[in-house]
Amino acid sequence: MQxxxxxxxxxxxxxxxxxxxxxxxxxxxxxxxxxxYNGWIMIIPISVVVLIHIGLIATIYSFNKGESIxxxxxxxxxxxxxxxxxxxISLSIFWSILSVTIAKHYVHVMKFLYFPQxxxxxxxxxxxxxxxxLVTRGIITIAHISTIFFFLSAPIIFLFLYFVxxxxxxxxxxxxxxxxxxFYGGIIELYTAFLGFEVILFMFPxxxxxxxxxxxxxxxxxxxxxVYFIVTIICYGFNSIQQLTRVVYxxxxxxxYIEFDFIERLDSIIFxxxxxxxxxxxxxxxxxSLITLKRVVKWSDNLIVFxxxxxxxxSTLAFVTKKELIFLLSALTKVQLLISVFLPLLLLIxxxxxxxxxx
Amino acid sequence: MYINKNLSENIKGRLDDCDDLVTRTFPELEIEVLFFGHLVxxxxxxxxxxxxxxxxxxxxxxxxxxxxxxxxxxxxxSMVSGxxxxxxxxxxxxxxxxxxxxxxxxxxxxxxxxxxxxIVGPKEAFIEDVGTNLSMIRRRIxxxxxxxxxxxxxxxxxxxxxxxxxxxxxxxxxxxxLQERIxxxxxxxxxxxNQLIQYLDRKPLSIFPQYFTTERPDVSxxxxxxxxxxCLLDGSPYSLSTPTSFFEFFQSxxxxxxxxxxxxxxxxxxxxxxxxxxxxxxxxxxVSMFQYEIIPVKLLHEFIKSRSNVPFNPLIEAxxxxxxxxxxxxxGARLPSKIGQTIxxxxxxxxxxxxxxxxxxxxxxxxxxxxxxxxxxxxxxxIMTASLxxxxxxxxxxxxxxxxxxxxxxxxxxxxxxxxxxxxxxxYLKPIAPxxxxxxxxxxxxxxxxxFKK
Numbered sequence: 001m002q003x004x005x006x007x008x009x010x011x012x013x014x015x016x017x018x019x020x021x022x023x024x025x026x027x028x029x030x031x032x033x034x035x036x037y038n039g040w041i042m043i044i045p046i047s048v049v050v051l052i053h054i055g056l057i058a059t060i061y062s063f064n065k066g067e068s069i070x071x072x073x074x075x076x077x078x079x080x081x082x083x084x085x086x087x088x089i090s091l092s093i094f095w096s097i098l099s100v101t102i103a104k105h106y107v108h109v110m111k112f113l114y115f116p117q118x119x120x121x122x123x124x125x126x127x128x129x130x131x132x133x134l135v136t137r138g139i140i141t142i143a144h145i146s147t148i149f150f151f152l153s154a155p156i157i158f159l160f161l162y163f164v165x166x167x168x169x170x171x172x173x174x175x176x177x178x179x180x181x182x183f184y185g186g187i188i189e190l191y192t193a194f195l196g197f198e199v200i201l202f203m204f205p206x207x208x209x210x211x212x213x214x215x216x217x218x219x220x221x222x223x224x225x226x227v228y229f230i231v232t233i234i235c236y237g238f239n240s241i242q243q244l245t246r247v248v249y250x251x252x253x254x255x256x257y258i259e260f261d262f263i264e265r266l267d268s269i270i271f272x273x274x275x276x277x278x279x280x281x282x283x284x285x286x287x288x289s290l291i292t293l294k295r296v297v298k299w300s301d302n303l304i305v306f307x308x309x310x311x312x313x314x315s316t317l318a319f320v321t322k323k324e325l326i327f328l329l330s331a332l333t334k335v336q337l338l339i340s341v342f343l344p345l346l347l348l349i350x351x352x353x354x355x356x357x358x359x
Numbered sequence: 360m361y362i363n364k365n366l367s368e369n370i371k372g373r374l375d376d377c378d379d380l381v382t383r384t385f386p387e388l389e390i391e392v393l394f395f396g397h398l399v400x401x402x403x404x405x406x407x408x409x410x411x412x413x414x415x416x417x418x419x420x421x422x423x424x425x426x427x428x429x430x431x432x433x434x435x436x437s438m439v440s441g442x443x444x445x446x447x448x449x450x451x452x453x454x455x456x457x458x459x460x461x462x463x464x465x466x467x468x469x470x471x472x473x474x475x476x477x478i479v480g481p482k483e484a485f486i487e488d489v490g491t492n493l494s495m496i497r498r499r500i501x502x503x504x505x506x507x508x509x510x511x512x513x514x515x516x517x518x519x520x521x522x523x524x525x526x527x528x529x530x531x532x533x534x535x536x537l538q539e540r541i542x543x544x545x546x547x548x549x550x551x552x553n554q555l556i557q558y559l560d561r562k563p564l565s566i567f568p569q570y571f572t573t574e575r576p577d578v579s580x581x582x583x584x585x586x587x588x589x590c591l592l593d594g595s596p597y598s599l600s601t602p603t604s605f606f607e608f609f610q611s612x613x614x615x616x617x618x619x620x621x622x623x624x625x626x627x628x629x630x631x632x633x634x635x636x637x638x639x640x641x642x643x644x645x646v647s648m649f650q651y652e653i654i655p656v657k658l659l660h661e662f663i664k665s666r667s668n669v670p671f672n673p674l675i676e677a678x679x680x681x682x683x684x685x686x687x688x689x690x691g692a693r694l695p696s697k698i699g700q701t702i703x704x705x706x707x708x709x710x711x712x713x714x715x716x717x718x719x720x721x722x723x724x725x726x727x728x729x730x731x732x733x734x735x736x737x738x739x740x741x742i743m744t745a746s747l748x749x750x751x752x753x754x755x756x757x758x759x760x761x762x763x764x765x766x767x768x769x770x771x772x773x774x775x776x777x778x779x780x781x782x783x784x785x786x787y788l789k790p791i792a793p794x795x796x797x798x799x800x801x802x803x804x805x806x807x808x809x810x811f812k813k
Contacts, residue, residue, distance in 0.1 A: 137775060137778070138779075141778050144794075145775060145778050145792070260655075268653060269653065
């Protein structure tokens with residue numbers, strides 16, 4: 001399916017759906033814990049920094065004219081591929097572990113909230129089956145599916161209108177960042193909430209070349225920021241800061257408040273609908289690990305994905321409790337943060353070097 | 360095979376033991392006529408054969424045989440197949456053979472559509488004779504760009520098949536691809552277009568129909584104008600069109616014949632029916648097994664009361680009622696329409712009320728299952744309804760395993776399957792995947808005609 005390409009507007013959906021993950025439910029809590037009063041303001045500067053970060057990726061895209069990043073790296077030296085092979089393998093294993101951890105974390109929260117008696121391994125396996133099925137359909141189907149999932153889950157945002165009558169500006173207070181505990185740690189935490197846009201790096205050869213196609217990545221990111229922003233502001237206006245610091249999943253609590261004549265306690269439906277977004281995040285990471293490993297081995301997609309998911313599953317088998325999972329996930333996302341910062345920088349250096357030698 | 364001597368004996372030898380072969384001789388003219396009496400029209404026989412050869416002398420025979428309806432034939436195989444196709448074989452002096460087409464199909468006359476009924480619009484439907492069906496389409500598209508390719512399907516049945524497309528609108532790649540698939544079919548015989556579809560199928564394991572069939576010539580015509588290929592098969596009152604999209608099965612000619620707002624709203628209603636028929640029963644099972652908390656307190660009281668007498672778990676309960684509905688539907692389909700109504704009364708009223716009173720099921724479940732059964736019949740195309748029914752049972756079972764998570768799991772599998780399905784190189788879920796806002800105005804909604812570009 002190397003020849004098939006998708007229209008750039010799918011980048012909007014892929015960016016948004018990959019960025020948005022389980023962190024959405026705990027975001028106000030993270031912000032309140034780290035930044036204290038009026039912490040929601042921090043979303044804006046962090047979002048701008050991420051925007052610059054995406055700008056870096058866009059620069060690489062326009063300089064290399066849609067060439068695959070693997071080609072860019074390997075063009076440096078004819079023997080580069082041999083040296084890079086261990087790196088490719090370790091990156092691909094890292095991403096498969098990361099994606100299984102994300103899956104496990106979501107599933108754990110779901111079990112904790114709605115299926116207290118079920119073993120999480122079952123849900124993890126079901127999720128991996130879905131991931132396997134989706135990844136092996138190819139990137140075009142993934143792009144299509146993320147568009148459909150977007151339209152199925154996007155209307156949830158309108159539910160937050162329900163809170164407008166009970167919204168109170170009194171909760172905001174006039175303090176700024178008082179009672180903050182770990183400001184710099186908070187910045188990193190918040191930054192990782194936006195992670196997911198870096199998968200676009202691997203999609204260059206699959207984007208059909210059209211003018212200013214990359215703007216959809218920016219729009220996707222801005223939409224994510226918008227959703228984070230709205231939801232956090234509503235949480236801040238609805239809860240006191242003390243409540244926010246104590247409730248781990250403030251959004252779930254918020255949704256529990258919604259009550260209609262014909263349906264009560266929408267939270268289970270909403271939370272499980274969120275599975276669609278989490279699945280796309282997992283799928284994207286498995287997909288990039290698939291195409292990375294494909295540079296090294298010439299096996300069929302089915303086999304590679306099966307092996308990757310197997311490795312991911314087995315290596316996270318020992319992590320079961322919430323504390324362990326959160327520890328693992330935060331460690332992995334920090335590594336991913338480093339990758340997403342240094343990979344574009346490296347690519348940019350290579351690109352400039354190439355351009356200079358060409359001139 | 361060219362045989363010029365003793366032709367009559369040879370032909371009769373080939374058609375040995377075919378007692379329905381009629382032989383008519385004009386001894387003084389040395390003419391022998393062979394045909395199957397039940398394939399030819401009496402009037403045609405009289406006008407083309409009997410009258411010309413009566414009351415003439417042998418010199419004039421040659422003049423008659425020079426008429427344009429007499430086609431000289433030299434290959435014995437074509438002579439035999441000509442007779443089998445309803446032509447009359449005229450043998451002159453036991454050495455020269457001519458075929459005359461006097462075939463008149465004996466089928467019913469054109470009548471109103473029975474399955475795809477409409478409120479506003481043309482009523483006529485295809486019949487079993489392919490020539491009549493073709494004439495219905497030719498009558499609607501009077502253009503030389505409408506091309507018709509003829510095929511014979513089945514080594515024994517030699518069933519006539521036509522492939523229709525409009526030059527300049529339909530892509531030639533598509534026509535070529537379908538031609539290849541038709542040429543690949545290697546069977547003894549075929550009875551109906553719906554069987555042919557299964558031979559053309561490249562995804563036989565999917566539960567969804569891969570080709571769109573209709574019994575309405577007006578729908579077939581509009582498919583042609585949209586750039587699709589149409590197939591007609593002799594003996595089948597249907598036409599198939601391809602490439603097919605999922606949303607085609609939710610369109611009815613009524614949408615186009617009524618005003619656009621009404622058309623759009625009735626489409627919205629059908630999509631709502633799609634959601635209800637897929638998820639209503641599964642939702643009931645999920646709620647009553649896992650997520651009681653979503654029921655409002657006022658309703659919860661009634662809900663528990665209605666379930667309190669039921670000895671089974673919700674899965675068994677739902678499966679029992681769903682199976683009863685399936686039995687009723689199947690019985691209704693097989694019975695003559697007059698008795699069919701009785702089935703409705705017996706099933707709907709007697710079994711429904713009795714099942715609740717006997718404590719077999721809860722009232723609420725009866726309502727849920729009935730609504731989902733009614734919704735399944737809102738979908739205008741029967742073949743899609745059948746697919747959705749299978750999916751519904753899968754959803755019920757998944758809901759009993761993991762509640763809403765099970766439903767979402769099944770739903771995602773279904774979506775991925777639909778997204779990756781392709782029919783003749785086109786995506787099945789078009790225009791949703793790939794997303795094309797331009798095409799949505801004639802699939803999900805029905806925009807006013809002024810919005811369509813020519």
